Amino acid sequence: MNAYLAAAEPAAQFAPAGGVGSLAWLLFALPAFGAAVLFLAGRRADAWGHFLGCATVLGSFAIGVALFVQALGAGDSVGTELKLFSWIPVGALNVDFGLRLDPLSLTFVLLITGVGSLIHIYSIGYMSHDPGRRRFFAQLNLFVTAMLLLVLGNNFVMLYLGWEGVGLASYLLIGFYQDRPSAATAAKKAFLMNRVGDVGLALAIFLLWTNLGTVQYSEVFSHVGALSHGTLLAVCVLLLLGACGKSGQFPLQAWLPDAMEGPTPVSALIHAATMVTAGVYLVARCNPIYNVSADGRLIVTLVGVVTLLIGAIIGCAYDDIKKVLAYSTVSQIGYMMLGVGLGPAGYALGLMHLLTHGFFKAGLFLGAGSVMHGMNDDVDMRHYGGLAKHMPVTFVTFALGYLALIGFPFLSGYYSKDAIIEAAAAQQGWRGLVMGGAAMLAAGLTAFYMTRLVLMTFFGEKRWEKLTAPDGHEYHPHESPAVMTIPMIVLAFGSVGAGFFFQGNERLAHWLSPTIGELQESTAVPVISHSQAAIGTLVLSALGVVLAYLIVGRRPTPVERPEPVSLPVRAARRDLYANAINETLIARPGTWLSRALVYVDNKGVDGVVNGTAALLGGSSGRMRRLQTGFVRSYAMSMLGGTVLLVAALLAVRFGTQ
Amino acid sequence: MTPTYYLLLSALLFSIGAVGVLVRRNAIVVFMCIELMLNAVNLTLVTFARINGGLDGQVMAFFVMVVAASEVVVGLAIIMSIFRTRRSSSVDDANLLKY
Numbered sequence: 001m002n003a004y005l006a007a008a009e010p011a012a013q014f015a016p017a018g019g020v021g022s023l024a025w026l027l028f029a030l031p032a033f034g035a036a037v038l039f040l041a042g043r044r045a046d047a048w049g050h051f052l053g054c055a056t057v058l059g060s061f062a063i064g065v066a067l068f069v070q071a072l073g074a075g076d077s078v079g080t081e082l083k084l085f086s087w088i089p090v091g092a093l094n095v096d097f098g099l100r101l102d103p104l105s106l107t108f109v110l111l112i113t114g115v116g117s118l119i120h121i122y123s124i125g126y127m128s129h130d131p132g133r134r135r136f137f138a139q140l141n142l143f144v145t146a147m148l149l150l151v152l153g154n155n156f157v158m159l160y161l162g163w164e165g166v167g168l169a170s171y172l173l174i175g176f177y178q179d180r181p182s183a184a185t186a187a188k189k190a191f192l193m194n195r196v197g198d199v200g201l202a203l204a205i206f207l208l209w210t211n212l213g214t215v216q217y218s219e220v221f222s223h224v225g226a227l228s229h230g231t232l233l234a235v236c237v238l239l240l241l242g243a244c245g246k247s248g249q250f251p252l253q254a255w256l257p258d259a260m261e262g263p264t265p266v267s268a269l270i271h272a273a274t275m276v277t278a279g280v281y282l283v284a285r286c287n288p289i290y291n292v293s294a295d296g297r298l299i300v301t302l303v304g305v306v307t308l309l310i311g312a313i314i315g316c317a318y319d320d321i322k323k324v325l326a327y328s329t330v331s332q333i334g335y336m337m338l339g340v341g342l343g344p345a346g347y348a349l350g351l352m353h354l355l356t357h358g359f360f361k362a363g364l365f366l367g368a369g370s371v372m373h374g375m376n377d378d379v380d381m382r383h384y385g386g387l388a389k390h391m392p393v394t395f396v397t398f399a400l401g402y403l404a405l406i407g408f409p410f411l412s413g414y415y416s417k418d419a420i421i422e423a424a425a426a427q428q429g430w431r432g433l434v435m436g437g438a439a440m441l442a443a444g445l446t447a448f449y450m451t452r453l454v455l456m457t458f459f460g461e462k463r464w465e466k467l468t469a470p471d472g473h474e475y476h477p478h479e480s481p482a483v484m485t486i487p488m489i490v491l492a493f494g495s496v497g498a499g500f501f502f503q504g505n506e507r508l509a510h511w512l513s514p515t516i517g518e519l520q521e522s523t524a525v526p527v528i529s530h531s532q533a534a535i536g537t538l539v540l541s542a543l544g545v546v547l548a549y550l551i552v553g554r555r556p557t558p559v560e561r562p563e564p565v566s567l568p569v570r571a572a573r574r575d576l577y578a579n580a581i582n583e584t585l586i587a588r589p590g591t592w593l594s595r596a597l598v599y600v601d602n603k604g605v606d607g608v609v610n611g612t613a614a615l616l617g618g619s620s621g622r623m624r625r626l627q628t629g630f631v632r633s634y635a636m637s638m639l640g641g642t643v644l645l646v647a648a649l650l651a652v653r654f655g656t657q
Numbered sequence: 658m659t660p661t662y663y664l665l666l667s668a669l670l671f672s673i674g675a676v677g678v679l680v681r682r683n684a685i686v687v688f689m690c691i692e693l694m695l696n697a698v699n700l701t702l703v704t705f706a707r708i709n710g711g712l713d714g715q716v717m718a719f720f721v722m723v724v725a726a727s728e729v730v731v732g733l734a735i736i737m738s739i740f741r742t743r744r745s746s747s748v749d750d751a752n753l754l755k756y
Contacts (some may be wrong), residue, residue, distance in 0.1 A: 628752070630749055632680075
């Protein structure tokens with residue numbers, strides 16, 4: 001434990017940012033400006049709004065690249081900090097609106113603005129027929145602003161600001177098609193389930209504040225040793241709860257598939273490449289905390305393992321192309337969580353998978369969007385088939401993303417995912433067996449469901465020829481315009497080359513090492529060696545591909561969903577009963593509790609108040625009858641009162657003698 | 658002649674007046690009974706002034722007379738107008754101001 005403490009950076013090492021660094025506030029100010037203009041200008045901006053939306057993000061990307069080049073020139077420094085203004089100076093609590101420009105945040109800035117720019121450009125084409133395109137771009141810019149604040153902040157309150165901001169943007173964009181009740185419900189579900197995680201994050205920040213008296217990263221991380229064992233574990237678990245909510249991890253994974261109700265570029269940007277990886281960022285950012293809590297790390301890895309299995313299993317059963325990809329995202333983020341949960345042996349691996357996943361999953365979602373664009377917005381893969389010839393560019397880019405995802409040798413996923421599996425398998429004792437085994441099994445399942453998806457979409461019989469689309473027209477599959485295909489091509493290059501580039505000379509691990517420490521190899525003799533894990537993963541993945549070919553590729557696919565199906569398929573189709581469990585364990589008891597409280601309120605609290613009023617009213621009504629209107633009875637009561645008074649006076653006067 | 662007799666007399670007059678107010682219905686009689694009570698009080702005041710050898714009680718009696726005179730003016734006017742509208746001088750008939 002003390003070895004890590006010594007490695008924790010003291011606060012003084014962060015030099016104030018200079019040069020391009022002093023312009024870092026433009027990173028999020030540009031998209032914020034774009035969002036403000038697009039929201040406020042109204043319909044006047046319809047003609048040029050999408051160009052402004054793209055331009056602001058591209059501008060941010062340019063600044064991000066300049067900052068990155070400057071940081072590369074600075075060598076191994078831990079980074080710089082830029083204090084913009086004092087944000088919340090209240091008594092002992094003093095929160096600055098400050099930015100931290102270190103390797104970790106710059107990596108995320110490049111991912112967010114880079115992939116974000118591509119997806120913005122893609123959206124020009126994808127949303128071209130939508131009357132709400134300007135609103136869409138405004139919300140997308142809002143999201144980029146919030147996401148950049150999340151990763152750039154130099155304290156936990158800034159992180160929380162960005163965290164809630166992306167939650168809001170996600171809510172708005174999932175519910176973008178406001179006229180669809182299903183979209184509104186999905187948006188609400190995402191918002192509510194995210195709240196559960198946000199409470200965890202907020203409590204973790206409160207705990208750090210009460211124990212350490214600061215929310216600044218540099219100060220918190222250099223004083224982690226002052227926390228007691230129990231507090232440390234509580235902080236780890238609460239931070240993880242926050243990460244689970246945002247990243248769709250078990251047990252809060254059920255909202256992410258429903259979030260696919262939003263437009264496809266949203267799924268690509270928010271629910272695949274950037275926002276849902278915020279949980280991984282959180283764990284990696286808080287690495288000094290997790291470094292000193294082995295139990296905290298173990299819980300992170302367990303959550304990752306459970307999630308990656310759940311996602312892979314459910315992904316095999318869905319027919320909705322976006323939901324399959326969504327569960328694939330859940331599963332891949334599970335891998336990332338497993339990676340960062342391994343501690344110093346895995347932070348860099350988890351982050352590398354995050355980056356490569358950002359490329360290929362965004363590419364896959366954009367490809368799915370392109371397919372939907374050509375197929376009258378139909379998402380049911382059972383209506384597809386044989387689309388490879390009609391959409392050659394989409395097919396090739398999608399296929400490259402697919403190969404990268406299943407870990408085809410020398411593509412991105414091969415380097416990043418297999419590295420996590422090997423590191424997990426190299427853990428000691430039962431952990432290596434359980435984590436490595438589950439991760440390898442899920443790799444095989446990944447190969448199965450992705451092959452099934454590709455076969456059902458791009459190969460086989462053209463099932464759409466005999467069908468009419470949900471909107472009543474014939475299907476006329478066609479390739480998407482260049483504004484959509486070019487981002488897909490760029491992302492396909494990333495899917496192919498990113499892993500090789502990051503892995504070569506351990507480039508990424510070395511670049512990130514000032515923030516997350518050097519990548520450490522486990523020294524103990526592992527139960528499953530690296531080569532065994534690598535070969536096992538490849539064999540299982542190949543088996544998955546072959547199995548999918550035998551089951552889906554060689555037989556005609558029925559247009560209707562086969563019913564009834566075996567028990568495992570039925571369970572997977574129903575999300576492994578995640579929604580049912582949530583409803584039974586949380587929603588229903590919550591409803592009962594509310595009803596009981598309403599009853600107590602109506603009968604108890606209101607009863608006391610209303611009863612007092614009724615008592616006073618009733619007795620007053622009776623007392624009123626004393627006012628008869630007869631003057632002589634009033635005179636009688638006056639006399640009676642006077643006699644009583646005189647009697648009392650006399651009693652006092654003579655009684656005391 | 659001890660002052661006690663004057664006080665007993667005034668107590669008697671006051672009681673007669675009080676009983677009269679309570680039992681009689683005719684507004685004029687009730688009014689006269691009130692005057693009787695006031696004058697009984699006046700008698701008491703004067704007696705006590707005499708006992709104490711001061712003038713305070715006598716001055717107070719003058720005040721009571723003035724108030725009684727004003728009261729007669731207002732009260733008789735009210736009784737008159739009630740009699741004109743209701744053709745009755747019974748205090749029990751004028752019972753509209755009630756619950």
